[in-house]
Amino acid sequence: MTLPRHLYKALGDIVGQANISDDPAVLDSYRYSLAHTAIHLGPYYDTFTPRGAAVLLPGTTEEVQAIVRLCNQHTIRFKASSTFWSAQGYPSEDDTLQLDMRRMDRILEIDEKNMYAVIEPGVIGATLQAEAMKAGLNAHLPGSGCSCSILATATSYFGSGPSNLYGGWQYDNLLGIEWVLPTGDLFRTGSLGSGCGWFCGEGPGPSMKGVARGFLGAKGAMGVFTQCAVKLFAWPGPPTLPVEGIVPAYRTPLPRNFRAYTVAFPTWKAWADAAYLIWETGIGYLAHRQYTMFGRDLKFAMVKILTDPTKTLGDLEEILEDPQVQRVTEESKRDFQIVLAGMTTRDVEWQEKAFDEILARTGGWKVEAMNEPEINQWMLLYLIRLGHKNLNLVFGGSYDGAFGLVGPADYGTTYAEEAAEFKKEWEKRGAVVQAGGDCMMGPIGGMGGGGTCLWENFTCFDPYDRESVDGTREFFDACTQLGLERGWGVGMEKWNAQARGPDGRTTPKAERDRIHLSSPQPSAFRYQHKIREALNPNNLGDEYYETLED
Ligand SMILES: Cc1cc2nc3c(=O)[nH]c(=O)nc-3n(C[C@H](O)[C@H](O)[C@H](O)COP(=O)(O)OP(=O)(O)OC[C@H]3O[C@@H](n4cnc5c(N)ncnc54)[C@H](O)[C@@H]3O)c2cc1C
Incomplete structure (x- = not known):
């Protein structure tokens, strides 16, 4: 359907004619290929999300409200997205209005004393972090990287990454929110709603932060978030990171109060014990099993390529022949990366001693070859800035995650080897990149100071x-089957299957209900149904906000 001209004009009057388009060429650039990394869905060959009715770039909260009110008057679906990194930010139904929030890209405030920033949707991680560092502060960036919107993950999605350990999750960090409800009314949560500023996301009364986010974020299906405050945390490094090196091997010298290591362990139990001891001791600034995303067999060779600007992927096979590379690859099977940051040099010296004691108690070791200056200076920048996320896609052009075991350190480590072996067997069939089976990436500590891993x-x-x-x-289907048989539950390969089907459109209701009824806690989706009825009476979102009728 083309949007009726009078509606197109009315919408154009709201945002200005330069900020609206229904040109088919423009609209097609706002579709998402489900053959690509659709994030926990598919992949489906040659399938795209439906074309929107028009795309709008609002510039103010008032404009967003006016658009949403018009949508309610004419029962038109709408979906906002800020940096558009995955299929969940794109419509599941024809004739949806797409709101591209990139014009609202201001950092409105950095409150140094109370350690938070107030941001609009278009503020990406790199910008917020650079500004925060000037004030001795840092922001948690989602593992998807510094080009992603901070508001999008804080209000509407997930956001695991290396700084979970010290900086918490985005939903921990979310403070006051300015929310254009699905009806167009404006709602301000927590202290903001009481006229007391942005410092608290909760109260008075029940948690509206919980209502706004729902189960793993409302993913654009419950109105539009136009501003929010996020908690920042201490940055004991320089106001700007001096970047050296030749593209793409950028690196930054380690400040005196920083250490960066890759460590490895003789068993998964030792790995888990080390994680608990790190949390108990309260050390560490960033921690992530990051390089393993390249695969157990390929990670060190990839690190060699990425830190040497004269090397390319074409050198991979030759590098893998090198006996030193083979030795380090073997040595770092069960590894993770960790950055220690001291508030003073004495602090980092103490942290290092404590960390050495943890390694001694668990039998772990620092992987010396990974600690060469050109590698660990690269690693520091990589983990802090997360500016290399194109590398997720470097082998074949696309990736998605399987299993995604989430839980305490000794939960995932109990099954990690089995999940790795299972994948390794499938890799032999040729459809997916042969990388060693264990390509399991994730944070060490899913909340500030400890908690779950992934x-x-x-x-x-x-x-x-x-x-x-x-x-x-086919491999993902087999993973789901195995997860159900082994009691791990449905893995992240199918997290969004209840929202969108193989044709790129909303999953039929009967299938959605089946999925929700077979989940461990169907009542969560029943509550969400009631919330949707109350806040989104015309149901102008999509099924990424998961609901189940009584
Ligand atoms: C290569 C790659 C690597 C990834 N790695 C990680 C990882 O390590 N850790 C992790 O947690 N995730 C990871 N992801 C998933 C990632 O978190 C999400 O895909 C990403 O955060 C969402 O993209 P975005 O930040 O561009 O937000 P968007 O796509 O803009 O939005 C995310 C969701 O929020 C909604 N939304 C956005 N802005 C608004 C708004 N203003 N109001 C209302 N709703 C809004 C959108 O509709 C969408 O559903 C990865 C994804 C990719 C493609």
Whole structure:
């Protein structure tokens, strides 16, 4: 359907004619290929999300309200997205209005004393972090990288990453929110709603932060978030990171109060014990199992390539022949990366002693070859800034995660080897990149100071090759089957299957209900149904906000 001219004009009057388009060429650039990394869905060859009715770029909260009110008057679906990194930010139904929030890109305030920033949707991680560092503060960036919107993950999605350990999750960090409800009314949560500023996301009364976010974020299905405050945390480094090196091997010298290591362990139990001891001791600034996303067999060779500007992927096979590379690869099977940051040099010296004691108690070791200056200076910048996320896609052009065991350190480590072996067998069939089975990436500590870990088994494939795409999906189906048999539950390979089906459109209700009824806690989706009825009476979102009728 083309949007009726009078509605197109009315919308154009709200945002200005330069900020609206229904040109088919523009609209097609706002569709998402489900053969690509659709994030926990598919992949489906040659399938795209439906074309929107128009795309609008609002510039103010008032404009967003006016758009949403018009949508309610004419029962038009709408979906906002800020940096558009995955299929969940794109419509599931024809004729949806797409709100591209990039014009609202101001950092409105950095409150140094109370350690928070007030931001609009278009503020990306790199910008917020650079500004925060000037004030001796830092922001948690989602693992998807510094080009992603901070508001999008804080209000509407997930956001695991290396700084979870010290900086918490985005939903921990979310303070006051300015929320254009699905009806167009404006709602301000927590202290903001009481006229007391942005410092608290909760109260008085029940948690509206919980209502706004729902189960893993409302993913654009419950109105539009136009501003929010996020908690910042201490940055004991320089106001700007001096960047050296030749693209893409950028690196930054380690400040005197920083240490950066790759460590490895003789067993998964030792790995888990070390995680608990790190949390108990209260050390560490960033911690992540990051390089393993390249695969157990390939990670050190990839690090060699990425830190040497004269090397390319074409050198991979030759580098893998090198006996030193083979030794380090073997040595760092069960590894993770960790950055210690001291508030003073004495502090970092103490942290290092404590960390050495943890390694001694668990039998772990620092992987010396990974601690060469050109590698650990690169690693510091990589983990802090997360500016290398194109590398997720480097092998075949696409990836998605399998299993995604989430839980305490000794939960995932109990099953990690089995999940790795299972993938390794499937890799032999040729559809997905052969990387060693264990490509499990994730944070060490899913909340400030400890908590859960995540083991997302990266599965790389070629989105332009039908056999590779179909073979990947077959592998994901097998993962789900195994997860159910082993009691791990449905893995992240199917997290969004209840929202969108193989045709790129909303999953039929009967299938959605089946999925929700078979989940461990269907009542969560029943509550969300009631919330949707109350706040979104015309149901102008999509099924990424998961609901189940009584
Ligand atoms: C290569 C790659 C690597 C990734 N790695 C990680 C990782 O390590 N850790 C992790 O947690 N995730 C990871 N992801 C998933 C990632 O978190 C999400 O895909 C990403 O955060 C969402 O993209 P975005 O930040 O561009 O937000 P968007 O796509 O803009 O939005 C995310 C969701 O929020 C909604 N939304 C956005 N802005 C608004 C708004 N103003 N109001 C209302 N709703 C809004 C959108 O509709 C969408 O559903 C990865 C994704 C990719 C593609």
